[in-house]
Amino acid sequence: MGRGRAPCCAKVGLNRGSWTPQEDMRLVAYIQKHGHSNWRALPKQAGLLRCGKSCRLRWINYLRPDLKRGNFTVEEEETIMRLHGMLGNKWSKIAACLPGRTDNEIKNVWNTHLKKKVALREQQQKAGAATKNGAGAGTPVTDSSSASSSTTTTNNSSAGSDSGDQCGTSKEPDAAADASPLRDIDVWDMLVDAPAAAQPMLSSPCSSSSLTTCAGGAEDLIELPVMDIEPDIWSIIDGEGADGSGARHGDADATAPCTGAAAVSTSEAGEAAGDWWLEDLEKELGLWGPTEDPLAQTDLLVDHTGFGPLSDCNSEGDPVSTYFQTGPHNAAAELQDVELQLELELELEPSSSAALVL
DNA sequence: AATGTCGCCAACCGCATGGCT
DNA sequence: AAGCCATGCGGTTGGCGACAT
Known part of the structure; x- marks a missing residue:
């Protein structure tokens, strides 16, 4: 396979930086x-x-x-942490499981918040394991104080994906549609439907x-x-x-x-x-x-x-x-x-x- | 009140991938 | 079959605001 690279951003005369x-x-x-x-x-x-x-x-x-705006919900965070445990830095795949969230956004959240959070949990797990000498292996997201309330049964569309594969295996829209009914929604359809729904920014898959x-x-x-x-x-x-x-x-x-x-x-x-x-x-x-x-x-x-x-x-x-x-x-x-x-x-x-x- | 530091987020960069010719 | 091209992806960075001193 050839891998020619289209020159792009190197072109002179183009605006860069923040968008107006x-x-x-x-x-x-x-x-x-x-x-x-x-x-x-x-x-x-x-x-x-x-x-x-x-x-x-x-x-x-x-x-x-x-796009969803605003802070990530606890459920979303849990989903990210769980999927990251399974998929690693496959941000686009993780994003495919979080309707309305972008890979970039998820990446940022991971790097700024969740990474620390997971590290902290692992520490706590180790400490707990040291005392109990036991289980918990292979479950990167065991509950800790705050997030556990949802008991990881996230009500997100992604939550259904007990196995992250469902989300990660394909980027095909059709395949994605199979993963969640929400994926049938088209953004342009939403443009029509949204006013009636009076929703500010509907989440879309x-x-x-x-x-x-x-x-x-x-x-x-x-x-x-x-x-x-x-x-x-x-x-x-x-x-x-x-x-x-x-x-x-x-x-x-x-x-x-x-x-x-x-x-x-x-x-x-x-x-x-x-x-x-x-x-x-x-x-x-x-x-x-x-x-x-x-x-x-x-x-x-x-x-x-x-x-x-x-x-x-x-x-x-x-x-x-x-x-x-x-x-x-x-x-x-x-x-x-x-x-x-x-x-x-x-x-x-x-x-x-x-x-x-x- | 001014200055310095830190954290967050949007955007950029370069490589990878897949489709098309 | 090979090469070209456009797009996708993930890592990195710079700007900016919030907070601390």
């Missing part, structure tokens, strides 16, 4: 509309000065609508790999913002890929219909879901709410964005900026014209979509 709210919104908007079948082509098509890898990570670890290309049905969930980027940057980033390596999987795939999410289609419910989710996202990003101080938000835009031209567009031209300044509802209407134009340009000239300038 504008970048987040742009990425979310694009993925909602077109999906993410081709991460490498995505930033270009979405008008992001990021490498595909960075976009993927950002989406998987932070922007995915099905979607592992990172199970979230492929689902935007086809959610096309109208959100308007895709447009930004102004130096066209030259993409020739740098693309390198020799003038023929568009992305084109191979590119636009056709990006808009490919999603299996389960087809039901979403372009319904009003879908739009409502999009509004709801974006609203929630904005809240997460600290951008949502009554615009008592629009200037503050403008400052946010200007100060944090790495896009000069975008800053120039803040006041009037850029729909994302408008979005932040006027709120999601007004902006949705204001963006319609922009979206139409963008669609036209994308269809007419997919390879140079990054050069979109309004």
Whole structure:
């Protein structure tokens, strides 16, 4: 097997470091509309000065609508500790057993909390074994004070996996679906269902790999913002890929219909879901709410964005900026014209979509 | 109140893997 | 069969906030 390595982050001219709210919104908007079948082509098509890898990570670890936020529950911690005892540092496999949690998140939690916790338990076990001279072998998670209340019969979906194999053996979405009924849920379906459920961020089993290309049905969930980027940057980033390596999987795939999410289609419910989710996202990003101080938000835009031209567009031209300044509802209407134009340009000239300038 | 230290978390880096040509 | 490419994965690191001195 050949193992060519696609140059990615080494490219010059790309933003690095923390993501700005504008970048987040742009990425979310694009993925909602077109999906993410081709991460490498995505930033270009979405008008992001990021490498595909960075976009993927950002989406998987932070922007995915099905992510749980907040602290890990005791059950989750127990599950992680138990699975880690069986699987080791197979974070992605462990994450597959914890709906709404990412491998990165689990890894961090392990390194910061659970590792110590497990070490402490082992010490206690040894101490206990020394006195009792006995059992407990092979059970990495024996109860200790706090966690034991749940008696390791975790009510998580993963809990059913008495043997971690169930979760770990396959990353195939189908296989994952077998592991838990929750895995039938599609993130885009949730976008529709969630508002009715009035749940902030529903947990979903979607592992990172199970979230492929689902935007086809959610096309109208959100308007895709447009930004102004130096066209030259993409020739740098693309390198020799003038023929568009992305084109191979590119636009056709990006808009490919999603299996389960087809039901979403372009319904009003879908739009409502999009509004709801974006609203929630904005809240997460600290951008949502009554615009008592629009200037503050403008400052946010200007100060944090790495896009000069975008800053120039803040006041009037850029729909994302408008979005932040006027709120999601007004902006949705204001963006319609922009979206139409963008669609036209994308269809007419997919390879140079990054050069979109309004 | 100012400074230093520690811990957490998001993001990056490089390798591995699998699909496609 | 071999090579190329995109994506996935796990380890590592840098930034930032919280806490202690």
